Amino acid sequence: MTIKLYCFGESGNAYKAALALQLSGLDWEAVKVDFFGGETRTPEFRASINEMGEAPVLVDGDIKLTQSGVIQDYVSEKSGKFGGADASERREVMRWVLWDNHKLSSGAGMTRFLMNFLPEDKRPAEVIAFHQGRLKAAYxxxxxxxxxxxxxxxxxxTNADLSCCGYLYYPEPFGFDRAEWPHIDAWLTRLSQVPGWKAPYDLMPGSPADRT
Amino acid sequence: MTIKLYCFGESGNAYKAALALQLSGLDWEAVKVDFFGGETRTPEFRASINEMGEAPVLVDGDIKLTQSGVIQDYVSEKSGKFGGADASERREVMRWVLWDNHKLSSGAGMTRFLMNFLPEDKRPAEVIAFHQGRLKAAYxxxxxxxxxxxxxxxxxxTNADLSCCGYLYYPEPFGFDRAEWPHIDAWLTRLSQVPGWKAPYDLMPGSPADRT
Known part of the structure; x- marks a missing residue:
C-alpha cells in the first residue's frame, strides 16, 4: 500500500518527512493540504486528521502519524534507514532532532513565515530581529x-540531517545566508547530491507561485 | 552508581529531566550549573560538557546525554517507566514531546525568561506579546x-506529561494562568499529587532567591 503524506510545499516541517520518505525508497505519495487556505486549522481537520492543527500527517493503512520527528522515526523503523547505527547513535540522532525542533527549525520556520508570507504592513520587525539573533546562535x-x-x-x-536541513534549502529570505556558514553550506551541498534528493518545491505540491 | 544531572532550578527543561529521574525511582543527584553566571556558554562547558551550550546534562558512568527528551528516553529505558505501553503509545509520547519542544516549552521558557530574568528596561514588549499569542494556541x-x-x-x-509540564509549575508570570485552562489545571494538580513529586525550586538547586 502506498504511504500518503499530507503536506504542502512551503512547510519545512513537511519537507523533513517528505525527504525521509523520498530517500528511504519506500513507496509514498504527497497529498496537498491547503494550509494557506486555512485547512489545517478547521474543526474538521483537527477532529479527523490532527488535533494539533498542523501538517505533515502520514497515513499508512490504519496508522496515522503527525510531527515530522515521529514520521521520520516510523520511516526508519520501516526502512531500516536513518535511525543511527547503534543505541548511542540513536540517542544522538534524537538529540539533534529535539534541538532542531527547539532551536533551529522552529525559529527558522517562524521567521521565514513572518518575513515572506505575511502582508508587508503586518510583519513584526522586533520579533523578526529577535529571532534572527537567536538563530545565529543555532547556526x-x-x-x-x-x-x-x-x-x-x-x-x-540520519534523521538528524533530514531534520536540521528542513528550512535551509528554501529560496525565501529569512536571514540565513549559506555563504556565511561554510560547514553548513558544504553539508547542504553534500546532502543535495544524494540520489533522489529534491528541493522542497520539487518534492511537495504547492508553492508561493500558486498564489501569485 | 549515582546518576548525576547537571541542572539549575530556573530551567524548565532541566526540570523535565529531574522530574523523570525523581519519579522513576532511579538513584540520582542534582549538580548545580551556574547558568546565570554564564557557565553553560563558556568554551570549557561547550568543549567538555555540551556543545549546544545548554543544560540539563545527564552523566551515568561513561554515558553523557543532553536534551531533556533524550534524558527522559534514557530514564524510561533504564527504569521501564514513562515510555508508553506499546509501539503506538511510544510514538504518541514522542509526538507530544516533540510538540512540546516546538510549540509549548520553547515559547513558555523564552517568554518567562524575557519577562522575569532580563532587566526591566531590556524586555522586548513586542516579542513577549507575540509569543503570548502563540502560547495561547498551544494551551x-x-x-x-x-x-x-x-x-x-x-x-x-508518560514522558509526554513530564515534558509538557516543564514550565507550567513555575511561580514567575509569563502569561499562563492555570485558572483559565481547567483541564490543564486538573492535570497539573493530579501530577503534583504523585508520591515523590516536587516543585522545580524544591527539586533542583538554585532559584531567583539566590540572586537577590
Whole structure:
C-alpha cells in the first residue's frame, strides 16, 4: 500500500518527512493540504486528521502519524534507514532532532513565515530581529559541529540531517545566508547530491507561485 | 552508581529531566550549573560538557546525554517507566514531546525568561506579546486534549506529561494562568499529587532567591 503524506510545499516541517520518505525508497505519495487556505486549522481537520492543527500527517493503512520527528522515526523503523547505527547513535540522532525542533527549525520556520508570507504592513520587525539573533546562535552550533564531519551523526545520513536541513534549502529570505556558514553550506551541498534528493518545491505540491 | 544531572532550578527543561529521574525511582543527584553566571556558554562547558551550550546534562558512568527528551528516553529505558505501553503509545509520547519542544516549552521558557530574568528596561514588549499569542494556541491544544483524560497518553504518566509540564509549575508570570485552562489545571494538580513529586525550586538547586 502506498504511504500518503499530507503536506504542502512551503512547510519545512513537511519537507523533513517528505525527504525521509523520498530517500528511504519506500513507496509514498504527497497529498496537498491547503494550509494557506486555512485547512489545517478547521474543526474538521483537527477532529479527523490532527488535533494539533498542523501538517505533515502520514497515513499508512490504519496508522496515522503527525510531527515530522515521529514520521521520520516510523520511516526508519520501516526502512531500516536513518535511525543511527547503534543505541548511542540513536540517542544522538534524537538529540539533534529535539534541538532542531527547539532551536533551529522552529525559529527558522517562524521567521521565514513572518518575513515572506505575511502582508508587508503586518510583519513584526522586533520579533523578526529577535529571532534572527537567536538563530545565529543555532547556526553557530550546527556549523561548529559540522566542521570535519560529513554528517551530523556517525558515518551516514540520519534523521538528524533530514531534520536540521528542513528550512535551509528554501529560496525565501529569512536571514540565513549559506555563504556565511561554510560547514553548513558544504553539508547542504553534500546532502543535495544524494540520489533522489529534491528541493522542497520539487518534492511537495504547492508553492508561493500558486498564489501569485 | 549515582546518576548525576547537571541542572539549575530556573530551567524548565532541566526540570523535565529531574522530574523523570525523581519519579522513576532511579538513584540520582542534582549538580548545580551556574547558568546565570554564564557557565553553560563558556568554551570549557561547550568543549567538555555540551556543545549546544545548554543544560540539563545527564552523566551515568561513561554515558553523557543532553536534551531533556533524550534524558527522559534514557530514564524510561533504564527504569521501564514513562515510555508508553506499546509501539503506538511510544510514538504518541514522542509526538507530544516533540510538540512540546516546538510549540509549548520553547515559547513558555523564552517568554518567562524575557519577562522575569532580563532587566526591566531590556524586555522586548513586542516579542513577549507575540509569543503570548502563540502560547495561547498551544494551551488550547493541550487543554482540549486533556478534556476527559487523566494523562496525555494512555492510562498513566508518560514522558509526554513530564515534558509538557516543564514550565507550567513555575511561580514567575509569563502569561499562563492555570485558572483559565481547567483541564490543564486538573492535570497539573493530579501530577503534583504523585508520591515523590516536587516543585522545580524544591527539586533542583538554585532559584531567583539566590540572586537577590
Amino acid at each position: 553557530t552550533v550546527l556549523n561548529d559541529h559540522l566542521e570535519g564531519r560529513d554528517w551530523i551523526v556517525g558515518g551516514g545520513i | 488550547t491544544v493541550l487543554n482540549d486534549h486533556l478534556e476527559g483524560r487523566d494523562w496525555i497518553v494512555g492510562g498513566g504518566i
